[in-house]
Amino acid sequence: MNDRIISLDRFIMSEQSRYGGRGDFSAILSQIVFAAKVVAAQVSHAGLIEDILGRTGQKNVQGEEVQKLDEYANKVFINALNYIGKVCVMASEEEPDMIVIPPEHPKGDYVVMFDPLDGSTNIDVNVSIGTIFGIYKRVTGGGDGKLEDCLQTGSKLFGAGYIIYSSSVNLVYTTGNGVNVFSLDPSVGEFVLSNPNVRIPARGKIYSTNEGNQPYWKKGTREYIDYLKSERNTLGAPYSSRYIGSLVADFHRNLLKGGIFLYPEDTKDPKKPTGKLRLLYEANPLAFVVEQAGGWASTGYERILDITPAKLHQRVPLIIGSKDDVLEYEEFAKKNLS
Ligand code: AHG
Ligand code: MN
Ligand code: MN
16 A cells, blocks of 8 residues: 555544544544454355354344344444443444443443444345444443433534445544545455545435335425426436435435435334434434535434434434435425424
């Protein structure tokens, strides 16, 4: 690698010296990177060397089938973070309760929440999947972290990002000073800066949503999607529909090309009146990233990062991407509150 190529390690150290810090956050991020490399290795060999595909036969707190890779990724991220003495508590999509730090390990000043494997239904069919993470500073005193350390508004996020396991493995993150994309160079085993200071176009030409839910959407949502599919919209031509079914992959494409992703509230499942996606480890981290890239993230009625969480696995409608598109959706949603 020539010296023009910036490794992620070098970038983390330069950010730390530029923005200060004792290195605790850098240590956490480095462990997330390590865990990502371990998961990436399994994803790339899934179905080849060991029985990592398929279902475990259990259901998680979400009531969803747990895939073996969900469980594997969950353990890898927990074990990479729980012993380093920088974290006081964690939360994961795959764990019903907060993840406390084992008594034999020191507690730190940070809180990490994550979706260890996003897009689980796509694991066995070789479609892009990912990991989403958010990092907060604790708000309670020393010792074990508490629930209130986990239930902070997204606007308090100290850092957030995601890894996408695809044809190439990308790691994207922000600490509030812009968004940078790193690509894993498998020949070296290092992430290198591939797309510095990403900015999402103010308006896109792509919309991403599961149109199978259309019969269950509110009137405003139905009218908005029909508007995008018409010549009435600001483009003067129908938007393109792109939906992978892995939030991280749909989000990443729209971040780079512009566009809007919608998982709105629907009446399909009375247990999930506010949509399928989770606030703490899906909506909030991606909302921080997209705002840092000039985009926006809303429920249709309020800014995602302003929501005060009440529960670990709280679900929210997620409308995220190009700012002008998301704000235009809000006009439709607010107009037709039915
Ligand atoms: P997860 O695999 O972590 O449960 O997340 C899956 C989510 C998200 O990745 C995706 O956008 C959404 O589920 C797709 O849901 P539908 O299949 O209902 O469209
Ligand atoms: Mn997910
Ligand atoms: Mn998941």
